[in-house]
Amino acid sequence: MMRDNLICFYTIARRESTRIFRIWVQTLVPPVITMTLYFVVFGTFIGSQLRDIGGFSYMAFIAPGLIMMSIITNSYTNTVSSFFSTKFQKNIEELLVSPTPNWVIVLGYVSGGLIRGLSVGLLVSVVSLLFVRLPLYSIVYTVLFAFLTSFVFSLAGMINGIFAKKFDDISIIPTFVITPLTYLGGVFYSISLLPDFWRAISKANPIIYMIDGFRYGFLGISDMHVYSGLGMLVLFAAALFAANLYLLNKGIGVRS
Amino acid sequence: MDALVISDLKKTYGSGLEALRGISLEVREGEFFGLLGPNGAGKTTTIGIITSLITKTAGTVSVFGVDIDVDFPAAKRMIGVVPQEFNFSIFEKVEDIVCQQAGYYGIPRREALVNCEKYLKKLGLWNKRQVPARELSGGMKRRLMIARGLVHEPRLLILDEPTAGVDVELRRGMWDFLAELNRGGRTIILTTHYLEEAEQLCSRIAIISDGRIIENAGKRDLLKKLDRETFVLDVSMDGSSLPELDGVGFNLVDDTTLEVTISRGRSLNRVFEQLSARGITVESMRNKTNRLEEIFMELLE
Ligand SMILES: Nc1ncnc2c1ncn2[C@@H]1O[C@H](COP(=O)(O)OP(=O)(O)OP(=O)(O)O)[C@@H](O)[C@H]1O
Ligand SMILES: [Mg+2]
Numbered sequence: 001m002m003r004d005n006l007i008c009f010y011t012i013a014r015r016e017s018t019r020i021f022r023i024w025v026q027t028l029v030p031p032v033i034t035m036t037l038y039f040v041v042f043g044t045f046i047g048s049q050l051r052d053i054g055g056f057s058y059m060a061f062i063a064p065g066l067i068m069m070s071i072i073t074n075s076y077t078n079t080v081s082s083f084f085s086t087k088f089q090k091n092i093e094e095l096l097v098s099p100t101p102n103w104v105i106v107l108g109y110v111s112g113g114l115i116r117g118l119s120v121g122l123l124v125s126v127v128s129l130l131f132v133r134l135p136l137y138s139i140v141y142t143v144l145f146a147f148l149t150s151f152v153f154s155l156a157g158m159i160n161g162i163f164a165k166k167f168d169d170i171s172i173i174p175t176f177v178i179t180p181l182t183y184l185g186g187v188f189y190s191i192s193l194l195p196d197f198w199r200a201i202s203k204a205n206p207i208i209y210m211i212d213g214f215r216y217g218f219l220g221i222s223d224m225h226v227y228s229g230l231g232m233l234v235l236f237a238a239a240l241f242a243a244n245l246y247l248l249n250k251g252i253g254v255r256s
Numbered sequence: 257m258d259a260l261v262i263s264d265l266k267k268t269y270g271s272g273l274e275a276l277r278g279i280s281l282e283v284r285e286g287e288f289f290g291l292l293g294p295n296g297a298g299k300t301t302t303i304g305i306i307t308s309l310i311t312k313t314a315g316t317v318s319v320f321g322v323d324i325d326v327d328f329p330a331a332k333r334m335i336g337v338v339p340q341e342f343n344f345s346i347f348e349k350v351e352d353i354v355c356q357q358a359g360y361y362g363i364p365r366r367e368a369l370v371n372c373e374k375y376l377k378k379l380g381l382w383n384k385r386q387v388p389a390r391e392l393s394g395g396m397k398r399r400l401m402i403a404r405g406l407v408h409e410p411r412l413l414i415l416d417e418p419t420a421g422v423d424v425e426l427r428r429g430m431w432d433f434l435a436e437l438n439r440g441g442r443t444i445i446l447t448t449h450y451l452e453e454a455e456q457l458c459s460r461i462a463i464i465s466d467g468r469i470i471e472n473a474g475k476r477d478l479l480k481k482l483d484r485e486t487f488v489l490d491v492s493m494d495g496s497s498l499p500e501l502d503g504v505g506f507n508l509v510d511d512t513t514l515e516v517t518i519s520r521g522r523s524l525n526r527v528f529e530q531l532s533a534r535g536i537t538v539e540s541m542r543n544k545t546n547r548l549e550e551i552f553m554e555l556l557e
Contacts, residue, residue: 003362004362005362007362007363007364011365012359014356015348015352015356018352090342091344093309094353094356094404096307097309097335097337098332098360098361099360100360101329255308256269256304256311
């Protein structure tokens with residue numbers, strides 16, 4: 001039984017990665033170009049005019065945030081678009097008629113989000129090295145935050161994919177929720193520089209904790225408690241995983 | 257052993273539409289079972305419930321003795337399904353589509369490749385295995401779905417109008433292939449609009465209409481019932497009335513077209529005599545193929 005599930009998981013993961021690398025011009029190239037532009041414009045042109053933050057150049061400060069931003073966007077986009085297109089082409093039925101348990105389906109699709117999110121994250125990290133010599137304070141935190149954040153956003157994208165009924169539905173949340181929260185999530189500034197009021201508000205933005213923790217892994221400086229960031233990620237992961245299972249068990253968006 | 261037992265199955269869609277109004281069916285192991293019915297009768301809905309794509313409103317289904325409410329995964333393992341509409345990713349390669357399906361049943365790719373080769377070859381798709389599915393013709397896509405439905409060697413194969421849009425020659429080839437599978441011991445359920453197809457292949461036939469089973473019989477019994485022939489006569493009749501004859505149905509389609517339905521084997525002489533006695537001239541005559549829709553009409557009356 002467990003062996004069947006493993007094979008099934010592997011099959012979905014393999015299909016997802018085939019898809020990502022088959023359409024790499026759509027999946028891997030755009031984020032790398034966008035982030036390179038960020039490095040050039042914000043890091044080099046503007047950053048050179050700014051003073052250091054926490055003892056690091058502006059470029060070094062924003063690099064982890066930009067990497068994290070691409071991980072977040074790409075993890076989410078991958079599961080939502082992959083799952084939606086599977087529904088759209090109806091090949092989700094291939095999985096539904098099989099004995100595959102729903103938790104394996106969720107993990108399978110999430111693995112696609114992880115593969116894409118972390119591949120892009122890695123590519124952007126490599127690009128960032130062209131602009132700045134990033135220190136690596138703690139690889140454990142770096143990897144842990146990258147992985148958990150990618151996991152959480154892959155799960156979130158999956159929920160979006162489950163509910164999506166038309167193509168427009170897959171870009172609403174990224175445009176109106178994720179992008180704003182990411183921009184306000186301390187990619188470009190340290191929230192310790194904000195006035196009290198805005199700092200208090202910012203603390204309600206979960207993405208702050210993810211970027212902050214990830215940056216801590218590189219630079220060893222943080223605005224928030226790193227452990228609360230980790231704890232929050234684990235809670236989010238558990239809640240979103242449960243939500244996905246609940247939706248699939250109910251057959252929402254997939255069975256009539 | 258029954259391969260499939262359905263009892264009092266009902267489905268009301270979210271829209272309020274009652275697609276199944278309580279159908280019961282039994283398909284014995286090894287049978288080639290035909291489910292016939294007009295558009296919208298509920299065939300795809302029934303199959304959808306058996307394969308978990310559609311949730312039932314009431315009733316029970318069991319597959320080789322396994323109740324789907326008790327252990328759906330175990331039931332699913334024994335079922336292979338070939339849906340009515342294409343439902344694979346057109347971007348994926350033929351071989352990947354088939355092997356992935358095996359993977360979903362817990363069969364590792366290396367083992368799956370063996371069956372994949374076997375069925376792609378039998379279905380004439382082997383030289384297309386590396387081609388993305390969008391490059392296949394309609395008939396090839398259908399055959400791809402058959403290979404995919406068989407890759408995990410299910411005991412029960414369910415095909416939803418597998419020969420829709422397939423040319424005559426290919427259709428015969430498919431029939432041979434399915435008949436051979438059935439001889440090999442596999443239980444097969446097939447839906448179709450073509451009576452000829454059901455006649456050729458199926459040992460038992462159920463007719464479904466408007467969410468109800470209106471006939472469920474061995475092929476022979478059914479064919480006996482349907483043993484009528486309809487002729488289309490081009491006639492000229494200047495206002496003369498139609499004759500009445502025992503065992504013969506007259507249906508005036510328009511001024512010059514008369515349909516005559518008669519039990520097979522009965523002589524047409526009587527009909528012609530009566531017609532000419534009433535001054536109706538028969539210009540020409542052809543045999544109307546016994547289309548399924550008409551038989552439904554008949555059964556429904
Ligand atoms: N998802 C759905 N939501 C609402 N109604 C549906 C849905 N699917 C099918 N129906 C309705 O249920 C009825 C039965 O449809 P079904 O697809 O089972 O017919 P069928 O016998 O397979 O017909 P066909 O020969 O045309 O394939 C139809 O009236 C159809 O409009
Ligand atoms: Mg149908």
